[in-house]
């Protein structure tokens with residue numbers, strides 16, 4: 001029954017639900033009346049949306065093609081070491097500068113982006129669905145590694161087939177996730193903030209919402225190299241879930257509180273907004289600190305001298321066999337934030353999302369949709385991640401779980 005649900009029922013349901021919901025969210029968020037004619041015509045995009053997406057995608061591709069230092073991800077089970085362009089932070093700031101310059105030249109660019117959001121999402125949707133089809137065909141006929149794929153075809157389209165597909169020498173996951181999805185998120189929220197200033201005047205609440213997300217995204221680019229070691233890159237294949245998700249779902253849903261606040265002007269006082277801004281910054285800093293503690297520890301050569309919170313770190317040395325049968329060793333950190341709970345980064349990820357949505361308090365539940373979605377996504381991810389670690393580390397993982405008993409919040413969960 002579980003397999004039927006996972007392989008046959010969920011993929012078509014998710015494909016239908018998520019793909020069609022994008023247009024409904026876009027119309028609802030801007031207060032427009034929802035009608036079938038509007039949904040269909042917006043889904044096709046317009047000349048503005050196609051030009052904008054073309055320019056932005058070309059820009060993202062150029063940044064993956066120009067000479068730059070490279071960084072590697074972990075070796076795959078079929079002994080391939082993927083390499084990535086290591087110019088994330090430069091790409092982030094250059095894109096921001098180019099965008100601000102464009103607004104100085106085309107004074108209403110941000111307003112046009114806001115007003116054409118349904119069409120932009122329609123365009124991205126068509127491109128993403130087509131790209132996933134291309135990835136599916138490539139995986140079926142020219143797979144990176146020959147594997148038995150006894151799964152329903154729609155499941156393969158949804159999950160993807162290849163782990164690290166490249167088209168024209170470009171790593172598709174770096175392009176869709178890091179370069180189009182996340183930078184799209186940044187430029188959209190900035191456009192929504194500026195559109196809000198034009199339409200409703202400056203508000204500290206809207207600024208808080210935009211600033212916290214921008215800080216989060218800037219830190220992502222600072223940390224981009226570490227992202228290539230996460231589940232998305234090492235476990236999830238390039239298909240609808242990841243590629244459509246980053247090309248369409250991130251621009252639509254991750255930005256939703258900012259989009260919503262343009263038509264539904266914030267009602268929060270400046271003093272409350274300032275308090276939210278300070279606590280939000282703290283949550284983002286702590287989330288990054290958790291990610292960094294693991295990164296520093298894993299990078300440290302001499303672990304006896306590696307100190308966290310004033311004392312030398314404690315850890316478990318976990319031996320395991322890779323899928324090719326090679327003996328490998330890894331270390332599970334027991335000190336610092338990784339000794340508090342097993343996924344403290346998720347706790348602060350959720351709190352960060354809550355704090356950048358809070359400026360919209362008083363305008364209904366809608367701006368909190370992303371927070372609710374993230375909560376479900378991260379709980380599901382905890383189980384996926386722990387299943388992976390348990391398979392990989394066996395008894396060592398059990399020992400880690402017995403020493404660090406809680407997943408998100410100590411003594412609660």
Ligand SMILES: NC(=O)C1=CN([C@@H]2O[C@H](COP(=O)(O)OP(=O)(O)OC[C@H]3O[C@@H](n4cnc5c(N)ncnc54)[C@H](OP(=O)(O)O)[C@@H]3O)[C@@H](O)[C@H]2O)C=CC1
Pocket residue numbers: 229230231232287291294330331332333334338343345346349374377381385388389
């Ligand atoms: N906004 C969003 O939609 C989402 C954001 N995120 C964010 O992305 C970032 C990365 O998340 P994600 O990759 O899911 O998870 P983590 O960064 O928590 O990485 C989990 C992996 O870390 C290793 N690990 C687990 N415990 C320890 C330990 N005690 N010591 C050392 N290594 C350990 C294991 O991998 P191994 O041992 O094999 O290296 C495990 O699979 C986080 O900041 C998260 O908040 C994540 C999901 C969604």
Ligand SMILES: CC(C)CCC[C@@H](C)[C@H]1CC[C@H]2C3=CC=C4C[C@@H](O)CC[C@]4(C)[C@H]3CC[C@]12C
Pocket residue numbers: 014018177220227232241242244245246249250
């Ligand atoms: C059903 C689908 C439509 C759901 C799609 C989900 C994906 C879009 C997201 C799944 C995991 C997400 C991410 C993981 C980790 C990240 C690191 C963080 O610092 C920035 C955000 C992100 C890249 C994030 C982006 C969306 C997902 C890939």
